[in-house]
Amino acid sequence: MTFNSITFAFIFLPASLLLYYIVPRRIKSFVLVLLSLLFYAWGDIRYLLLLLFSMAFNYLAALEIHGWRNRGFEEKAKAGVISAVAVNLALLGFYKYMGFLLGIVGIRYQAPPLPIGISFYTFTVLSYVLDVYFGKASCERNIISYMLYVSFFPKIIQGPIVEYHKIKDQLAEREISVPGLCSGMRLFLVGMFKKVLIADNLGAAFASLQGVGKMASATAWLGMIFYSLQLYFDFSGYSDMAIGLGRMFGFRLEKNFDYPYMADSVSDFWRRWHISLGAWFRDYVYIPLGGNRCSQARQIMNLSVVWLLTGIWHGASWNFIVWGIYHGLWVIGDKVFFSKFMNRVPRLFRIIGTTLIAFFGWIFFFTPTLGAAFGWMGQMFGSARLGFWNATTSYYLGSNAILLILAFLCCGPNVSRVVNAYSYEKSKVHAGISVACYLLLFILCISNMIANSYSSFLYVRF
Incomplete structure (x- = not known):
């Protein structure tokens, strides 16, 4: 399902807006997360678990990095961010580049289908981890706000790639109005x-x-x-x-x-x-x-x-x-x-x-x-x-x-x-x-x- 489909224009979007506007403010973010995961799964449910793993891994990694930095363990924080970046790039590399790299050395390899939006959401979670490490923003302890940042359905498939520190405040509080x-x-x-x-x-x-x-x-x-x-x-x-x-x-x-x-x-x-x-x-x-x-x-x-x-x-x-x-x-x-x-x-x-x-x-x-x-x-x-x-x-x-x-x-x-x-x-x-x-x-x-x-x-x- 994409934005230029009849299903999205006449079913998913109207239903999502109606539900979002009628639910209490305190659960709006939770509803958006559910809608975003549904949107992603609709496109290719096979890789929903990969997306959830990416979100969970980077959420925990950022907590560790933030904790080490606060306690003055700079070397551990540096090692943590390097490890997190390596894991994210390894996942992206396996799905997107493995066939190309093996082909260079003459090995035939049938690469699995590229997970929808992996290039974009990988850079999204990397922005989160790096912002925490560089001190641009504190780690997000509210898991719903964090999941919304990563999975928000308008941007997960094809961007824009929103840097975490630029949207952090909107995750907690945003203006919802008719204009x-x-x-x-x-x-x-x-x-x-x-x-x-x-x-x-x-x-x-x-x-x-x-x-x-x-x-x-x-x-x-x-x-x-x-x-x-x-x-x-x-x-x-x-x-x-x-x-x-x-x-x-x-x-x-x-x-x-x-x-x-x-x-x-x-x-x-x-x-x-x-x-x-x-x-x-x-x-x-x-x-x-x-x-x-x-x-x-x-x-x-x-x-x-x-x-x-x-x-x-x-x-x-x-x-x-x-x-x-x-x-x-x-x-x-x-x-x-x-x-x-x-x-x-x-x-x-x-x-x-x-x-x-x-x-x-x-x-x-x-x-x-x-x-x-x-x-x-x-x-x-x-x-x-x-x-x-x-x-x-x-x-x-x-x-x-x-x-x-x-x-x-x-x-x-x-x-x-x-x-x-x-x-x-x-x-x-x-x-x-x-x-x-x-x-x-x-x-x-x-x-x-x-x-x-x-x-x-x-x-x-x-």
């Missing part, structure tokens, strides 16, 4: 619009184009654009839906995307794309390694480690490792070399250049091997010897022109500014128009979900 509910519903619908009406249709166009075989250069470029836009609207749509759901239940989760295709440098792009993952690596890897408060050589090493790990986090293949190195080189170049003269370049050209760098990187995401990735790039520059443009290019561009225009318009903030300018808060007339527009948007999304086959979110496999 919050309405705000959450609006953001949820915006996310559904991104996923169902833009991402899924771009995905259908891209899937069809992939079956073409050899392509003219422009067709290969068009395929890269289809996927790059699909990935953005798919993942940012999920994030908007998750954050909107959080608001419905009284949580204020931070935004995960900030118009990344409007970034004017690679560093700026990564401050806007998957913000919660970037913040996690910054707070728990980059800064502990020394961050930028060190020599330039050491900073380059720190950035290299972060980007290698970022690539590995995304998946068990050489494609993701190369993708991490690719972006790491651009970020290092941006911070060490390019920043000295890039401000002299008009911002429009910086945005176009940054977007092209990001788009090229996504080729490693949608191709299964490095050979396929470089083969696709080769076709973009004419290796198929079919010329720059042909009838296939015209067909895919013509049949998706309106979709592409809509997608590019929604990559920037202007559409949101127009919507906010006519917000329901302005007057009763605006309120009526807003309600009608959001209702129409919901009907269009549901109609599209019914008419088309189910489409999962792309980042589930990362």
